[in-house]
Amino acid sequence: MYLFLRSLKKIYLKRRNKILEENNTQNPQTETIVTASAGKHDDFDWSANKKNVRHYSDADREKYLSDYDKSFVTVNDEEILMGQVVSITATDVVLNIGFKSDGLVPLSEFRDIANLKVGDKIEVQVVEKENAKGQLTLSRKAAKTHRAWEKIVDAFKTQAIVNGTVTSKTKGGLIVDVFSLETFLPGSQIDVKPITDYDVYVGQTMEFKVVKINEIIKNAVVSHKALIESDIEQQRLEIIGKLEKGQVLEGTIKNITDFGAFIDLGGVDGLLYITDISWGRITHPNEVLKINQKINVVVLDYDDEKKRISLGLKQLLPHPWDVLENNIEVGSKIKGKIVNVEDYGAFLEINPGVEGLIHVSEISWSNAPINSKEYFKLGDEYEALVVTIDRAERKMSLSLKQLTPDPWSEIETRFPVGTRHTGTVRNTSAYGVFVELADGITGFIHVSDLSWVKRIHHPNEFTKPGNSIDVIVLEIEKENRKLSLGHKQIEEDPWDTFESSFPLGSIHQGTIIKKDDKGALVSLPYGIEAFSPSKHLKKENGKLAELDETLEFKVIEFDRGQKKILVSHSKVNDDKMQEEKKDKAVKADKDRTDTRNELKNINRKIEKSTLGDLGVLSNLKDKLDKSDDTPQAPEAEGEQEEQA
Template sequence: HRKARTIMAWDRVNAAHDKEEVVTGFVKCRTKGGMIVDVFGIEAFLPGSQIDVKPIRDYDQYVGKTMEFKVVKINHEFKNVVVSHKALIEADIEEQKKEIISQLEKGQVLEGIVKNITSYGVFIDLGGVDGLVHITDLSWSRINHPNEVVELDQKLNVVILDFDDNKSRIQLGLKQLEKHPWDALGDEIKIGDKVKGKVVVIADYGAFLEVAEGVEGLIHVSEMSWSTHLRSAQDFVKVGDELEAVVLTLDREDRKMSLGIKQLTPDPWTDITSKYPVGSKHEGIVRNFTNFGVFVELEEGIDGLIYISDLSWTKKIKHPSEFVTVGDTLEVEVLELDVEGRKLSLGHKQTTDNPWDKYEKEFALGTVHKASISEIVDKGSVIDFNEDITAFVPQRHMEKEDGKKLTKGEEAEFKIIEFNKEFKRVVASHTSIFREEEQRNVKAAKKKAAASAEEAKPTLGDANVQLQALKDKMEADKKK
């Protein structure tokens, strides 16, 4: 009897599959990936994806229920039967979908259920037809994620904003059902007023301050500080900060507002001439440097430039980074002040005495100093007399008395043959020391030789005596 019932059950299941009939089954229990359903006494498998058209989060709610199914697959070899409840729903939904799509119009308000939430928006089930509410159309205020506004299975009204030609992609809006916050903004707010708000977004160029729900104003980075040396907005504010700002511009038609926070403090350039007169000395912080100099901040809003040539009296600096780093405290002197152009020219070396005034006497032309060859270069060598004075020795002036050349690290005496304070150029010579000595010796020898020759030269009187002696001798020879 049991075997006969089983055979009859299989015949009924096959007939239902072939004729696509709807069968009734009892959901017995959960299993991996779906449910077990009793159909005509046969245990059939109901996959989780075939329970409903929407994603199922709670499978247990179906256990113990009698439901209608459609037999979608039979495996005779393994005696497996697969059924679907979703297939029945889809047939009904398809009819509803056609009816809904035919009636869709822009601006139409429909009720839907939140079907899925993603980072970029929310999918709404409009009764067989899905539409997307983009994250920017959920709220007039800025939100980081749609789940701040809606939740799954929530019923809500949405408005149709747009759709494609075949109405397969429907764009919905939620915030459009509410009055725009700018329309509710009070007429009492005007340019020059102070407003309070919260920083909601930060970019490099500025920060957006929400002064009312859905109403934002931009604080450009140039309006955050009186400083002309612009920095990133992150240096001044962070998201979530509660700030007070001044309304600079207000355009209700375009719904734009620009704000400023530097206007809450007095402009430091108003009394610049009394605070930073030319010749006064101050301390500042290195904020930035370029190839040609260093920007130093004396106080918030007061920046000055030190040209690279005004950093040191003695060091030859190719780039300011060789001398200072950002954040260093530097002593400076005000060299020039342009109030209209809001420019300060500063100097660092001017805060100390120029050591070249002292060195001009110490290393005067012709003075001799001892030093070692510190570096050999293409056209000569370099020697360091001290930490400030570096001299160049040309190739021909490196020759020693024995004819050999000076080598790196070798110590010797050097004579200053050029000293230029303006261009900080010092040229020295080792060769000229003994060459001049040789020249002096040669001159002395020539002078001595000339003197000896002068002494040996016969006079006119000597010649007459010698001539008379010669005559006397000749006469005596004749007499003999």
């Protein structure tokens, strides 16, 4: 019982002093009652010499203690409570939160409150019910942070809009103060348009939407772009709801591509195709349009399912064909520039959106093939004659050649058959050469009419485009505009002379100028070329003659009609061998005849012979026997008769 009363005494004194301090704070003039510290009576025996002392049972004591404890609130760590300022010291603020003891909050957490005073109610969070000193520690900052995070979480869940102030720039974005908490604003979430300069946003107060939170580290990501997109979407729905074909709207060029431009119509984008930008031909939209340029466009089509809007710019103006001058008709001369070139011709633009076709056949009076892509260049200006015009179909055909008279109308008088002229090689083909004799007059030399003597496989071996060449007019087809020319005809046919110069069996020096598996082409005197088959190229050593070798060749065939000569080197060698063999046989016959005649003379004198003569006779017989072993030449008739 003594201990119980002692405890109550301590509590009483503590509460009384607290009340007195509050009264003194509110009424400074009230006399301060100084109470002796309870610690000075800790060893005093209150039960000594006392009368009428009431004793309490253990059960009563427990009950009184329980009732007393119920008069205080129960707190837990990190719990947020409302407290009242009891006193303010140099370092701490003392708050009563209804707990058994008052709590302490660092004074530094109240810097934002200029006139903090006793009695003010402050929301705090329990940091620790009893620290090492036995004190209850509280935190206003922790309570504020907790409440701020609750607001951010609530804003995230309800998609509510929050206000924040951009405090600084960081890597990849900005730091935004929302409810006194730092949040992250990524650079991609600042605006719908790309942002390069983040500094202009520092210090600005803006509206944001919380788009991401992390409960563990208490971190949040905010977006200003989401609000803009939300506004844009609302505007888009309003615009789409009012869209109609033919409606004219003002827009801003948002982006330009190779195929067109995207136009911002105030929350919704439309596509302006390159073909709908101008009535005239353009190769790229940036020739006419610029980024951020404001233009009026007309709605051409709208796909409600795909949410696509097709726009037109040229449709705001009348079609150029509808306002084309009436004085442009067949036979009119017009000027324009080349805007497109195809294999079949070129398109000449008279006005933007009004074009005429110059067909490749209307370029020149000449029948020589013309490559339109080499003849015309984009942007070049030409004057042309209107050949046909169809305003309903919006088509026009033009001609360059008809600006001048047809040169073929006087072809027979200007270039009669058999006359000689000098022309310019314009082109070559595998079959011959195209030669321009005058503007619009082009003739053709067949490859067979280039040379009397040379074998020409392709005209490029004989001449090149741009070279001058002399020709003879061979034939004129006025209706078909064809002119046959010859070059070899400027000289007489040398084959009449060649027939006597290269008779069969004649031998000539020749040089191999070309060779293949079939044989070799041999250059003979006078520039004539002959052919030697491979089997006729064998030399004495058994090897075949090689390119650039100069050898003797024998004419083995001469065809004047086909203008063909065949020659052989092998025949030359064979003839030499036969000749040598013949010469040896003739010499052997002569030696044999001489020996027989000498033997006859000796036989006549045999009767007068001596032993020495007999030895000579024996030698002659041996010589005669040896001569019989050599080949015999054909005997002349006289010799045969004499021997007979």
